[in-house]
Amino acid sequence: MALTVLLAATLRKYIPGYDAAAGHAIAIDQGTSVRDVAQRLLIPEHEVKLIMVNGVHGDWDTMLTGDERLALFPPVGGG
Amino acid sequence: MSENRYARQQILPEFGPEGQQRLADSSVLILGYGALGCVHGELLARAGVGRIRIVDRDLVELTNLQRQIAFDEHDANSQTPKAEAAARRLRAINSSIVIEAEAIDVTPRNIEAFIRDVDVVLDATDNFETRYLLNDACVKFEKPWIYGGVIGTEGVTMAILPGTGPCLRCLMPDAPTAGSFPTCDTSGVLNAAVAIIASWQAAAALRLLVGSMPPQQRLVSIDCWNGLFNSFAVNKEDGCPCCGLRNFEFLEAKRTAWTTVLCGRNAVQVSPPQAVNLDFTALTERLQQAGRVLRGGLLLRFQTTETEMAIFPDGRAIIMGTTDEAKARGFYAKYLGI
Numbered sequence: 001m002a003l004t005v006l007l008a009a010t011l012r013k014y015i016p017g018y019d020a021a022a023g024h025a026i027a028i029d030q031g032t033s034v035r036d037v038a039q040r041l042l043i044p045e046h047e048v049k050l051i052m053v054n055g056v057h058g059d060w061d062t063m064l065t066g067d068e069r070l071a072l073f074p075p076v077g078g079g
Numbered sequence: 080m081s082e083n084r085y086a087r088q089q090i091l092p093e094f095g096p097e098g099q100q101r102l103a104d105s106s107v108l109i110l111g112y113g114a115l116g117c118v119h120g121e122l123l124a125r126a127g128v129g130r131i132r133i134v135d136r137d138l139v140e141l142t143n144l145q146r147q148i149a150f151d152e153h154d155a156n157s158q159t160p161k162a163e164a165a166a167r168r169l170r171a172i173n174s175s176i177v178i179e180a181e182a183i184d185v186t187p188r189n190i191e192a193f194i195r196d197v198d199v200v201l202d203a204t205d206n207f208e209t210r211y212l213l214n215d216a217c218v219k220f221e222k223p224w225i226y227g228g229v230i231g232t233e234g235v236t237m238a239i240l241p242g243t244g245p246c247l248r249c250l251m252p253d254a255p256t257a258g259s260f261p262t263c264d265t266s267g268v269l270n271a272a273v274a275i276i277a278s279w280q281a282a283a284a285l286r287l288l289v290g291s292m293p294p295q296q297r298l299v300s301i302d303c304w305n306g307l308f309n310s311f312a313v314n315k316e317d318g319c320p321c322c323g324l325r326n327f328e329f330l331e332a333k334r335t336a337w338t339t340v341l342c343g344r345n346a347v348q349v350s351p352p353q354a355v356n357l358d359f360t361a362l363t364e365r366l367q368q369a370g371r372v373l374r375g376g377l378l379l380r381f382q383t384t385e386t387e388m389a390i391f392p393d394g395r396a397i398i399m400g401t402t403d404e405a406k407a408r409g410f411y412a413k414y415l416g417i
Contacts, residue, residue, distance in 0.1 A: 020305035075255035076228040078263035079205040
């Protein structure tokens with residue numbers, strides 16, 4: 001059982017060799033927050049604008065059980 | 080019997096002659112006419128939307144042509160306003176519809192006039208300040224709008240139907256901090272990614288206009304380079320400052336960047352809506368992708384072929400070589416992000 005972290009666009013650089021199709025799997029303890037995961041992966045909080053947990057809008061304090069799909073997006077504003 | 084130019088569309092059960100007539104009787108605003116807007120205009124004019132209003136503050140440049148499919152080298156060489164080039168093209172595509180075009184900066188003072196008499200607004204802006212302003216205006220006047228944004232090889236989109244679902248501030252309560260995030264000019268953008276997101280937005284608008292079931296109010300993200308598609312549930316938040324508390328900070332110009340023409344200096348100062356503390360190292364890294372950066376003491380000097388600016392740690396920037404405030408705001412949005 002592992003958390004799958006899916007990173008969009010410019011956030012991918014924080015995980016060397018990041019595989020966009022598979023995402024990045026990490027083991028976490030139950031009760032770990034989204035903020036804890038970002039800190040562990042050295043992803044700066046201010047670069048993340050959208051947090052989705054298992055397809056639903058979440059936030060920094062959303063608690064994880066350890067088997068979710070966590071998607072993080074930077075501000076997506078080009079047009 | 081004359082040929083029906085919409086025959087291939089009208090035989091779709093989703094349209095039919097009634098749906099086609101509804102399109103003819105309807106109107107859209109395309110806010111911004113960059114890469115997203117070019118696709119919106121093409122699709123909606125060809126589909127037969129009766130009145131299309133285009134509002135854009137910019138001129139066509141050579142670096143636009145990679146993704147802005149309405150423009151050509153002649154437009155870039157003559158630095159034609161995008162609104163003007165777009166109107167010419169759409170009138171040539173479909174002379175039976177009305178095209179209204181304005182080369183103007185959208186601000187809290189004028190946005191109401193642009194959205195009041197249209198049925199739906201397509202977001203083709205390149206900055207968050209205008210998007211949050213659009214969100215305020217559309218929620219206040221209950222106007223549906225379709226958010227779209229792109230960066231790199233991917234993009235996101237969401238239909239926002241005020242009164243029935245979440246708004247932009249339910250999704251992102253605060254606008255990103257000025258000068259702290261990637262833009263297409265500093266991180267690049269894949270033309271196909273823009274076309275996919277813009278097409279998705281256009282389909283949502285058409286669905287609304289023909290009176291079919293309203294589009295789903297979910298955030299859709301597509302990375303066409305890596306073959307990824309996801310859709311996310313977004314809740315309407317009771318405490319949302321905009322649609323929940325009806326506090327229209329952007330429309331009331333409380334959260335707008337300020338511009339000041341610096342007399343006698345041929346320069347404009349742009350100040351972000353709130354004080355920021357810029358990370359010069361990260362900003363230098365991003366700006367180096369787009370031009371020359373010189374870091375000295377308390378400021379960054381940034382130079383491209385089209386502009387030169389001095390950037391201060393509090394997010395303020397002095398844009399040299401112009402006294403045009405809209406142009407200066409445009410450069411700020413392009414390179415620093417706002």
